[in-house]
Every structure is written in C-alpha cells, then in structure tokens.
Amino acid sequence: MKKTTLLAFTLFAAATISRAQLKPVAYQDGNQKLNGFSIKPQNPTQNKAGILVLPAWMGIDAHAKETAENLSKLGYYAFVADIYGEGNYPKNTSDAGKMAGMYKKDYKAYQHRIDLAMQQLIKAGADPSRLAAVGFCFGGSGVLEMARANFPVRGVVSFHGGLGKDTNRPTETIRPKVLVCHGANDPYEPQAEVLAFQQEMRDAKADWQMIYYANAVHSFTDPNAGNDNSKGAAYNEKAAKHSWEHMKLFLNELFAR
Incomplete structure (x- = not known):
C-alpha cells in the first residue's frame, strides 16, 4: 500500500472512530425503567x-435520533428522552394517541x-x-410544558407541537424563550387554540x-410522514429545512454568552 493511500485510510479510520455516536442510556423513574439515548458533540462548544x-x-423514533445526531454536529450535547418507559411503548397510532393524551392531561407526570x-x-x-429543548408533535407540547413550568432552560423549540392547555390552569410568567415552528395548514390545531396560545404567551x-x-x-419535519398533505400529516422538505435554520439561529442567540 502506498504511503499516501495508507495515510488517507488512517485519517478516514480515525475520523470514523472519533465520530460521535448515539449511546443507549437506561435510567429510572421509581420502578419504571426508561431507555433514552445520549450523544456527545463532535466539536464541543466552548460552554x-x-x-x-x-x-x-x-x-x-428515527427522526428523534437523527435530530440528536445533527445537534451533536452543531457542537451540542444531546439527549433523547424516553417518556413512556419500557413495556409501555405504543404499538400503533391508537396506542400512541391514548398514551400521549394521558400525559397531556396529567401534565405534571409529563413534566x-x-x-x-x-x-x-x-x-x-x-x-x-x-x-435548551426541542420537541416534535407530542414532544413539541412537552417543551411548551417545560416553559410553562419554568424549567431551568434558556429556551425551547416546538416543531408542529400541540399548543393548547386546560383553560382552568393559571397562566404564570414564562422565563424560558419560546420558538414555535408551525405548519400553516396544520389541521390538528384549531385556529381558536392557536389564538389562545398566542394570548397565553x-x-x-x-x-x-x-x-x-x-x-x-x-x-x-419528519421524512417518514409521507408526502400526502390530505392526510393531515406529511413531510415538507422546504419547511423542514427552513425551520431547522430558524432553530439554529434561535439556539445561537440563546447561547451567545
């Protein structure tokens, strides 16, 4: 093997080995086992x-894992949360609707x-x-719950998340900064709920x-959502790219100092 070829192979191997990778992390909520994923930044930010x-x-899902990997490429530590816990993972969308609905109602358990x-x-x-925190759909609702509870985060980003909260809940001052990335034609968010959220803010x-x-x-934002808007949920490449850039700008401002 020529020296130049050997050097190139060595550099490639070193880069591959050093590349940050998702690692499974088991943690507990009492007797309930939770299974998240952690990843360290490829080139850590100074802070x-x-x-x-x-x-x-x-x-x-694959989208959440890919998001964590992409955040690590930007220099961030990232952790993908397991909300449901081992033995409680939805098998279909009907299960998912029930599980997510339970945590949306019992927001303290979600928090x-x-x-x-x-x-x-x-x-x-x-x-x-x-x-900071980012969330998608049900997770987008979750990061808004973090803001409502004034978690010790600088800011949250909700991608096509549920915006509503029980009208009987009091509105407290919110300290974390909030970015909501919202599909203009999202059929699952009634205009009344959107307006109520804006007034809440x-x-x-x-x-x-x-x-x-x-x-x-x-x-x-999810490539696995298909491309048929008539189903109410679908991937939009332009919106996904633009919202990612808006998130990056938001995070840069959060961590500027």
Whole structure:
C-alpha cells in the first residue's frame, strides 16, 4: 500500500472512530425503567451547551435520533428522552394517541419524566446553566410544558407541537424563550387554540416567536410522514429545512454568552 493511500485510510479510520455516536442510556423513574439515548458533540462548544430532544407520540423514533445526531454536529450535547418507559411503548397510532393524551392531561407526570431526562443530559456532560429543548408533535407540547413550568432552560423549540392547555390552569410568567415552528395548514390545531396560545404567551410576558410555514401540515419535519398533505400529516422538505435554520439561529442567540 502506498504511503499516501495508507495515510488517507488512517485519517478516514480515525475520523470514523472519533465520530460521535448515539449511546443507549437506561435510567429510572421509581420502578419504571426508561431507555433514552445520549450523544456527545463532535466539536464541543466552548460552554458545553446541551439540548434535550422530546420525541413525537410514537416514542423514540428515527427522526428523534437523527435530530440528536445533527445537534451533536452543531457542537451540542444531546439527549433523547424516553417518556413512556419500557413495556409501555405504543404499538400503533391508537396506542400512541391514548398514551400521549394521558400525559397531556396529567401534565405534571409529563413534566416529571422530562425532568428525569434533563438530568441525564447534565450527567452526560452538558452545562446545567446552558440548556435548551426541542420537541416534535407530542414532544413539541412537552417543551411548551417545560416553559410553562419554568424549567431551568434558556429556551425551547416546538416543531408542529400541540399548543393548547386546560383553560382552568393559571397562566404564570414564562422565563424560558419560546420558538414555535408551525405548519400553516396544520389541521390538528384549531385556529381558536392557536389564538389562545398566542394570548397565553402575551399574558405570561414570554419572549416568544411563532413562525408559519406555507403548505405545511402536521409532522412537516419528519421524512417518514409521507408526502400526502390530505392526510393531515406529511413531510415538507422546504419547511423542514427552513425551520431547522430558524432553530439554529434561535439556539445561537440563546447561547451567545
């Protein structure tokens, strides 16, 4: 083997070995086993910022894992949360609807599972003073619950998440910054709920943004959602790319100092 070829092979092998990879992490909520995924940044930011990833209603999926991997490429520690726990993973969308609905109603239990995952993110090496969260669909609802509970995060990003909350719940001042990336044609979010959410943000004196994406419906960031908008949930490549860039800008501002 020529020296130049050997050198190239060695460099490629070294890069492959050093590349950050998702690692399964088992943790507990009492007797309930939870199975998340952790990944360290390929090139850490100077201040060890960390991002919690909350998956959609089917639980940890390829999209959530890929999001964590892409965040690690940006220099962030990332952790994918397991909300349901071993033995409780949905087998179909009917199961997922029931499970997600239970946690949306019992939001304190949802917040507790999120907090356990956030502690794992910190254990992995993220600076506890430099945290944020991103979530998709059901997970998008979850990051808004983090904001409502004033989790110790600098900000949250909700991608096509549920926006509503029980009208009997009081509105408290929200300290984390909020970015909502929303499909302009999402049939699962009634206009009344959207307007109520926007009023909640005003009443909470939140630092918030809501960006609409044309021709996008629910699940527009997930390549596995298909491309048929008539089903109400579908991938939209342009909206997915634009919302990712908006998230990057938001995170850069959060961690600028």
